[in-house]
Amino acid sequence: MADCEATTVETASELSVEARLWHPVAQVQDVGAVPVAVQLLERSVVLWRDRSTTIHAWADQCPHRGAKLSLGRVCDGQLECPYHGWKFDASGQCIQVPAMPEFVPPPSHRATVFEAQERYGLVWVRLALGGADAAEVPAFAAEHDDHLRKLNCGPYDVLTSAPRIVENFLDMAHFGFVHEGWLGSRQHTRVADYTVASTRTGLVATGCKAWQPQSNVHSTAPAEVEYRYEVTAPYSAVLSKVPDTNSTAVAGYRESIALFISPLTPQSSRVWFRLAVADFTSPDTHLQAFQHTIFLQDQPVLESQYPKRLPLQGHSELHTAADRASSAYRRFLKHSGVRFGVL
Ligand code: FES
Ligand SMILES: [Fe+2]
Numbered sequence: 001m002a003d004c005e006a007t008t009v010e011t012a013s014e015l016s017v018e019a020r021l022w023h024p025v026a027q028v029q030d031v032g033a034v035p036v037a038v039q040l041l042e043r044s045v046v047l048w049r050d051r052s053t054t055i056h057a058w059a060d061q062c063p064h065r066g067a068k069l070s071l072g073r074v075c076d077g078q079l080e081c082p083y084h085g086w087k088f089d090a091s092g093q094c095i096q097v098p099a100m101p102e103f104v105p106p107p108s109h110r111a112t113v114f115e116a117q118e119r120y121g122l123v124w125v126r127l128a129l130g131g132a133d134a135a136e137v138p139a140f141a142a143e144h145d146d147h148l149r150k151l152n153c154g155p156y157d158v159l160t161s162a163p164r165i166v167e168n169f170l171d172m173a174h175f176g177f178v179h180e181g182w183l184g185s186r187q188h189t190r191v192a193d194y195t196v197a198s199t200r201t202g203l204v205a206t207g208c209k210a211w212q213p214q215s216n217v218h219s220t221a222p223a224e225v226e227y228r229y230e231v232t233a234p235y236s237a238v239l240s241k242v243p244d245t246n247s248t249a250v251a252g253y254r255e256s257i258a259l260f261i262s263p264l265t266p267q268s269s270r271v272w273f274r275l276a277v278a279d280f281t282s283p284d285t286h287l288q289a290f291q292h293t294i295f296l297q298d299q300p301v302l303e304s305q306y307p308k309r310l311p312l313q314g315h316s317e318l319h320t321a322a323d324r325a326s327s328a329y330r331r332f333l334k335h336s337g338v339r340f341g342v343l
Pocket of ligand 2: 168174178179294298
């Protein structure tokens with residue numbers, strides 16, 4: 001047990017790059033009147049809302065005797081530890097020790113507080129202060145497009161690293177096999193040339209084309225679909241796709257899908273998709289069902305990949321020109337200094 005705890009401390013201190021990134025940890029509607037326990041980068045984190053409904057993210061470990069604060073309760077806008085009832089205000093300061101009613105806790109009696117914010121219907125947390133060159137929450141340009149409706153899909157708990165999931169998202173050569181009859185066909189497996197360029201946050205791949213029997217929830221006929229991929233952070237990516245005009249039941253249908261991943265451990269992840277779709281009438285469940293079907297096709301293959309961490313060193317996996325987006329993603333990760341979920 002002692003060894004295990006020592007390793008955890010060491011791992012957390014090594015995570016300078018990852019700890020300074022914003023990560024999604026929960027859906028905003030799931031954080032209500034009771035504290036919620038989540039995991040991020042092998043750290044236990046408690047989420048709770050104060051009286052003004054602001055969400056707070058703290059280390060899920062009471063500074064008194066280490067009990068999980070997420071087992072406690074929120075009273076009068078304060079978080080109360082389940083063990084001895086110490087109360088903490090929204091800033092993390094302990095303001096009451098019930099065993100010593102006259103004691104005024106000094107400033108050192110504090111919970112460990114992280115940064116938290118709400119974006120895209122998700123709670124985002126950063127474990128370490130960002131500094132002047134701090135990364136922002138990953139961009140999703142479609143969020144600001146009033147002609148696209150936004151909704152989330154997930155979470156999916158996946159037994160693999162976050163980078164394996166991003167790489168799968170960028171991969172077109174698996175469509176005809178994993179998504180046969182949906183996003184691809186064994187009769188159309190060639191990956192046509194496409195262009196990849198590096199960006200500040202990762203890469204952009206343009207001119208990607210795929211022949212798809214059913215490219216989206218409104219498809220009425222097979223179509224060639226034009227894709228654009230963007231890696232917006234080490235563990236986030238966006239795809240935008242526009243099918244042939246006569247292949248959907250909804251005129252002018254287009255969509256943009258963001259992949260947001262919470263890296264729980266180096267080999268396990270929680271995934272959300274944020275959908276931005278040119279459809280304001282279908283029920284949420286109808287739109288989510290399509291994405292659900294596609295991701296459940298991906299998941300067994302993703303979880304079968306070995307090693308679960310994405311190999312960045314040497315030539316342990318083989319590459320072709322069709323994989324140039326994933327190769328560029330691996331180069332970006334290597335350059336970024338990210339270590340969580342890679343080998
Ligand atoms: S462990 Fe939290 S109050 Fe004692
Ligand atoms: Fe897939």
